Amino acid sequence: MAARSRNACENHGKEEVKTTALAAQETSSLSPIKALTQRVSSWTKLVRVVAYALRYIQNTKAIKSATLANGKMLTFEEIHAARILCLQEAQKCFMEDRKLLTENKPLHSRSQLVKLSPIICKDGLLRVGGRLDNSQLPAYVKHPILLPKSNRITRMILEHEHTTNLHPGVSTIFVIVRQKYWIFGACNLIRNLVHNCIKCFRQRKLTEHQFMADLPGIRITEALPFQHSGCDYAGPFILNERRGCNPRKTKGYICLFVCLVTSAIHLELATDLSTDTFLACFWRFMSL
Known part of the structure; x- marks a missing residue:
């Protein structure tokens, strides 16, 4: 019995070692940026980590010179270069199409980029071609960056x-993303993202509505205007007591008399909220 348990423990240990070795082999076969995407949870953090890595590589190459990037904060150029490198990593699935475009050859008829007339920009990224070169839109809007739908970087950007x-909702985030990136199957990806977002789930929760009671009889019985009336105040408003260059300004209010049947409104000016002023408004209303 003891020998059987000992053999089971040894086999279990070998399986764990074998699984760990396979995982390490799969990770080592990936590119550095693709392996980094499996460990980083956000697009901003990925770009910053790659930017610091590029700074380290630049410093090791220029260690003999005096121009070393030793600043603590990343510059705009470093972040821009890191962002382009990450996007180039995401576009590696279009390598065959990129090769044909570089050689000035037509794309295959089965390629998913045929209808988009892709071009290669100065930074080496594949962008949508289109016919908007003469428009006044920004360059990144006229030619958005092409991204695949099954890449981890695409998910991070969304x-x-x-x-x-x-x-925002699905339609809003789709319009925002389309101004910079052309993602294949973006609608389904965004819909899945919004559906799995915890904050969006909480916002979609409908508030409870109280069940309203029956309307009173005077509201649903035919009658003459202002036979049944309600009263309310609106304001305050600024009133000028007299005309001139520097008139004295005081607060004023509007006394509203609403017909409960026809919803007709009668307005009276009230200089304050006192009882005497209300009675004056009420008598003016009654004298009509």
């Missing part, structure tokens, strides 16, 4: 735009 724009 989550980043969804969070920074305060959790």
Whole structure:
């Protein structure tokens, strides 16, 4: 019995070692940025980590020179270069199409980029071609960046735009993302993202509505206007006591008399909220 348990423990240990080795082998076969996407949870953090890595590589190459990037804060150029590198990593699934475009050859008829007339911009990214070159839109709107739907970086970008724009709906986030990126199957990805968002789930919760009681008889019985009336005040408003260059300004209110049957409104001016003023408004209303 003891020998059997000992063999079981040894086999279990071998299985764990084998599983760990396979996981390490799969991770080592990935590119550095793709392996980093499995450990980073946000697009901003991914770009900053890649930017610091690029700074370290630059410093190791220029260690003999005096131009070393030793600043604590990342510059705009470093963040921009890191963002482009991450987007190039996401576009590696379009390598065959990129090769054909570089060689000035037509794309295959089965390629998903054929209808978009893709172009390669100066930073090496694939963008949508289109016919908007003569428009006054910004360049990144006229030619959005192409991104696949099954890449982790694409998911990070959608989550980043969804969070920074305060959790909008599916249509709003689609319009915002389309101004910068052309993502294949973006509607389904955004719909899945919004559906799984906890904050959006809480916002979709409907508030409770109280069941209203029956209307009183005077509201649903035919009668002449102002036979049954209600009263309310609106304001305050600024009133000028006299005309001139520097008139004295005081507060004023509007006394509203509402017909409960026809919803007709009668307005009276009230200079204050005192009882005497209300009675004066009431007598003016009754004298009509």
